[in-house]
Amino acid sequence: MTQTVWIARHANRLDFVNPDWFLTAERPYDPPLSEDGVEQAKQLAQRLKGEKIAHIFASPFLRTVQTAHQVAQLNLPIKLESGLSEWLNPHWMPAMPERLSMEALHEQFPQIDLSYTSRVVANYPETGEEAMKRSGEVARRLAAEFPEDILLVGHGASVLGATLGLIGGTAKTEVNAALCCLVKLVRDGEEWVMELNGDVSHLSQTEKVIRFN
Template sequence: MSQIVWIARHANRLDFVNPDWFLTAERRYDPPLSDDGVVQAQQLANRLKGENIAHIFASPFLRTVQTANKVAEALNLSIKLETGLSEWLNPAWMTEEPERLSISALAELFPRIDIGYTSRIAANYPETHEKVRERSGQTARCLANEFFPKNILLVAHGASVLGGAMGLVGEIAKTEVKASLCSLVKVVRQDSQWLLELKGDISHLSLVEKVIRFN
């Protein structure tokens, strides 16, 4: 039997467009999507129509939930919040553990969130580069195996997209996958083997970043 695991990075974020947002933000490490990011998320949703995706999992950060919600609306699916897909909790980027909206607050904003789902993998601040890859790789394997043979979508961040892909196909993903904003990775399971079919596709986007940033 076969299975497809899609892994998408969130769309463009407000603090990339307006760096001053960070100075006065209530949750400065949890920015929302920018206006063009909302357009990107809708384009991702349009791309994934007809791909027979059965489950959507998203990091609990606002930008990933917003991105996943566009896809969930297009596919008429729920969203399962999975901490294992979280941003790299890098102390060089974040001076303290990032504050996020609670699950209940997110569910009020995004009713498609499945409040009955329990996250499978934890993410603990602070994290090394090795730890985020280990954590996100473990998450991808766990969800692929638990929900096999259903096709699933993981909506994550630059480092956790790469780590998730590495968790399935191994070290080859380190050099092959390019996790730009709202890009799409496709990994196919054939019997016991994982094949990397898309390595960070952005052909569905009308607006793309010129320099890939992994934060």
């Protein structure tokens, strides 16, 4: 059996471009995409146009939903999957980050599939090891349950965890998790092969230093 799992990180976020946004934001730990981030997400969508993606799964954070939204213009629904969430690190966030409700997100992004229920739930607080484990677990579960080609849109930590959850390895395994990068994993039988490792060739602008928080 052959299957392709695409894994993308969200595009550039507003607080990376304007750190002062955080100081007055209503939901400071759920930033939207920046203006150039929206352009990156469009470039990602253009790169994936023509690929045989049957399902899109996205972390429920706004920046990942906005990134998935551009790809979903290919007439695919978006399934919000908690297991692809940001690393809920208590050193970054003093509490579970406030996010828009699924209903509020659906008003902005009608492609969201309200009938879908997360297969894995991310719980605050969690260690880096726990974040890697749950994103690896959700990648394996989704690949098994949805045997067609799928796209997972997550964060730096969940891109790394989901990738290693399928190909194996440890946190020391080199996986490029730059903004709006693309990982391509292909299964032939029981074997997973990484054909793209955090590819950013579809982007007109890329970051020089990879940031995770």
